[in-house]
Amino acid sequence: MARASLTSALCYRDPKAALKWLEAAFDFELVMLIEDADGNLAHSEMKFGDSLVMIGTEWTDQHRSPASIDGLNTQTVHIKVEGDVDAHCQRARAAGAEILMEPADQFYGDRTYRCRDLEGHFWTVGAAVKAVSREEAEAASGLKIQGWM
Amino acid sequence: MSSKVLVALRIKAAPLRVFEVFTADIGAWWRPNDLFSFTPRSPGVLAFEGAGEARGEGVRLVERLPSGKVFEIGPVRVWTPGERLVFGWRQATFAPGMDTEVEVRFEAVGDETRVTVEHRGWDTVPIEHVARHHFPDGVFLHRHGAWWRDLLESLRQSMISPSP
Numbered sequence: 001m002a003r004a005s006l007t008s009a010l011c012y013r014d015p016k017a018a019l020k021w022l023e024a025a026f027d028f029e030l031v032m033l034i035e036d037a038d039g040n041l042a043h044s045e046m047k048f049g050d051s052l053v054m055i056g057t058e059w060t061d062q063h064r065s066p067a068s069i070d071g072l073n074t075q076t077v078h079i080k081v082e083g084d085v086d087a088h089c090q091r092a093r094a095a096g097a098e099i100l101m102e103p104a105d106q107f108y109g110d111r112t113y114r115c116r117d118l119e120g121h122f123w124t125v126g127a128a129v130k131a132v133s134r135e136e137a138e139a140a141s142g143l144k145i146q147g148w149m
Numbered sequence: 150m151s152s153k154v155l156v157a158l159r160i161k162a163a164p165l166r167v168f169e170v171f172t173a174d175i176g177a178w179w180r181p182n183d184l185f186s187f188t189p190r191s192p193g194v195l196a197f198e199g200a201g202e203a204r205g206e207g208v209r210l211v212e213r214l215p216s217g218k219v220f221e222i223g224p225v226r227v228w229t230p231g232e233r234l235v236f237g238w239r240q241a242t243f244a245p246g247m248d249t250e251v252e253v254r255f256e257a258v259g260d261e262t263r264v265t266v267e268h269r270g271w272d273t274v275p276i277e278h279v280a281r282h283h284f285p286d287g288v289f290l291h292r293h294g295a296w297w298r299d300l301l302e303s304l305r306q307s308m309i310s311p312s313p
Contacts, residue, residue, distance in 0.1 A: 029157070029159075029263075030155070030157060031156060031157050031158060031298075032155065032156050032157075032294055032298065033153070033154075033155035033156075034153070034154050034155070034287070034290045034291055034294055035151065035152060035153040035155075036151075036152060036286060036287065036290075037151055037152045037271075037272035037286065038151065039151040039153075042286075042287045042290060042291075043287070043290075043291055043294075
């Protein structure tokens with residue numbers, strides 16, 4: 001599999017639990033796992049579509065799971081799905097995701113929802129449901145938009 | 150055996166077919182890696198010797214070297230076509246007591262097969278051993294995992310566009 005130019009690496013207190021959770025909630029598939037002599041997770045990668053995420057530990061003093069810093073996040077990962085966002089949301093909810101925003105149509109043509117995982121990472125999930133031009137998006141949002149694709 | 154490298158990918162074929170190609174055609178899809186040579190005279194051609202004769206009994210993974218010699222990488226411990234394959238894995242420099250093991254699982258997922266390789270037991274090979282190239286443990290395991298990923302990708306490619 002060709003590697004995308006950007007890959008997110010997320011920190012978890014219990015990354016092995018996260019691997020199971022992310023498979024159950026988001027249908028991510030484990031493609032690499034490295035454990036040290038004590039059985040601790042040293043590195044792992046999960047695949048979804050044409051992308052990877054790396055799931056790791058709090059491996060330095062500067063790497064923390066939201067679970068260790070009062071739920072704060074400094075970035076979020078967006079999942080682009082093909083198909084039914086509402087079904088995706090139901091699956092995530094069944095796996096224990098806290099749904100922060102129920103699926104809703106957005107002015108830019110996607111239907112999205114937002115949730116929080118087992119350690120407090122925020123995830124947004126969306127699928128394109130309607131073709132929207134830049135002019136339509138600007139009119140609907142009141143924003144000036146550059147770089148519309 | 151706790152130290153572990155796991156890699157997995159999907160191949161668009163039935164589990165039994167993937168198992169057959171993994172075992173019978175390993176000499177074709179295997180890609181040697183200088184960092185992980187089995188012997189100083191490697192690379193040769195890999196083969197599961199004895200396969201198909203006694204349903205796994207006495208089967209062993211070997212490397213047939215250019216010199217004509219045959220190096221045993223390890224005996225097959227589990228041979229369940231279409232499901233599971235377990236074999237020993239040692240390099241010529243391993244001392245007694247150093248032993249690693251590879252387990253390959255073949256699981257149907259829709260019309261694809263998820264192939265998972267789990268290579269465990271590197272904790273039996275001391276970090277200062279020549280086979281580890283002075284890499285820190287995590288780096289070594291990561292490099293080894295990357296090689297397994299390339300190997301499975303080669304297996305996958307061989308099943309997409311079979312050699313003439």
